[in-house]
Amino acid sequence: MSAGDVITLPGLHVETFNTSLSDRLLDPCSGPRSGEVTLHWLGQAGFVIEFDRFRMLIDPYLSDSLAEKYQGTKFPHTRMMAAPILPDELDRLDLVLCTHRHTDHMDPGTLQPLARRFPQARFAVPAAVVDEAVKRSGVGIDRLIAVNAGDRAEVLDRCFVSPIASAHETLDRDSNGNYPWLGYVIDAGGVRLYHSGDCIPYPGLEEAVAAHAPHVALLPVNGRDAQRSGNGVPGNFTLDEAVALARNGDARTMIAHHYGLFDFNTVSSDAIDRRIALEKANGFEMFRAQQGHGWRFR
Known part of the structure; x- marks a missing residue:
């Protein structure tokens, strides 16, 4: 795809742009129209989600916290791609959603600047x-929206979050029955996005996702192996597993993400693109998250 191209599917438009993400988000013409949700990738598992007059971020990692923490170790967490936007480049923010406590999903170096810059923003x-x-966020509990699998929380006007338990790599619960790893079905005016967080397959997951029939599934595809797991890096769906979940979970389309940030924990873009071509030939549309691309859903 080149800048200006638009792919049209039932209810989905994919746009490319040459401007920076900060410029794109400042442009009122690029925002969601009535009844639309727009989406931009932040790298790793992070996305900007806009609906109506609201802007949400999910799992934003926009700092170098992990590189600073793991410098000189076996897995130094050096960025392969720069953050497409910094916290102080955002002009507005209403909500941040974090799927779990790992730093590339709940990053103090991102959340605390956002919390200071946008004192009305809340954190799910x-x-x-x-x-x-x-x-990690530096906010009081009054600014948190605490959720668990099975809940349905109205996080913004006409925007609901329904968490689904995730297994990263195990399906854990605390003494109160709460799951520390979650995925979120975000229902923004009837457009449903499912973001799994970090997850691997487990019995009942496909049925739980299918019950929401998401328009789009945002799924990690970096996989897992014994070396990573044995060194404290729990993994995610393989590409095959992510596609199977999207298809069997009744998603209309899928966006593959959680790749290209750390060299020890990724999958090649070529492998994703080959799978995209195969799925297209078999009647299922999927996409690879990329900087400079935006999605419109309606």
Whole structure:
């Protein structure tokens, strides 16, 4: 795709642009029209989601916190791609959603600047990790929306979040029955996005997702192996597993993400593109998250 191209599907438009993401978000013409949701990738598992007059971020990692923490170790967490936008380049923000406590999903170096810049913004987090979320975001508990699998929370006007338990790589619960790893079905005016967070397949997941019939599934595809798991890096769906979940979970389309940030924990873009071509030939549309691309859903 080149700049200006638009792919049209039932209810979906994919746009490319040459401007920076900060310029794109400042442009009122690029925002969602009535009844639309727009989406932009932040790298790793992060996205900007806009609906009506609201702007949400999910799992934003816009700092170098992990590179600073792991410098000189086996997995130094050096960025392969720069953050497409910095917290102080955003002009507005209403909500941040974090699927779990790992730093590339709940990053103090991102959340704290956002919390200071946007004092009215709130943070939706798993109820199992509320204490950690307070530390990492730097906000009081009054600014947190604590959720658990099976809930349905109205997080903004006409925008609901329904969490689904995730297994990263195990399906865990705390003593209160709360799941520390979550995925979120975000229902923004009837447009449903499913973001799994970090997850691997487990019995019942496909049925739980299918019950919401998401218009789009945002799924990680970096996989897992013994070396990573044995060194404290729990994994995610393989590309095959992500596609199977999207298809069997009754998603209309899928966007593959969670690749291209850390060299020890990724999959090649060529492999994703080959799978996209195969699925298209078999009647299922999927996309690879890319900087400089935006999606419109209606």
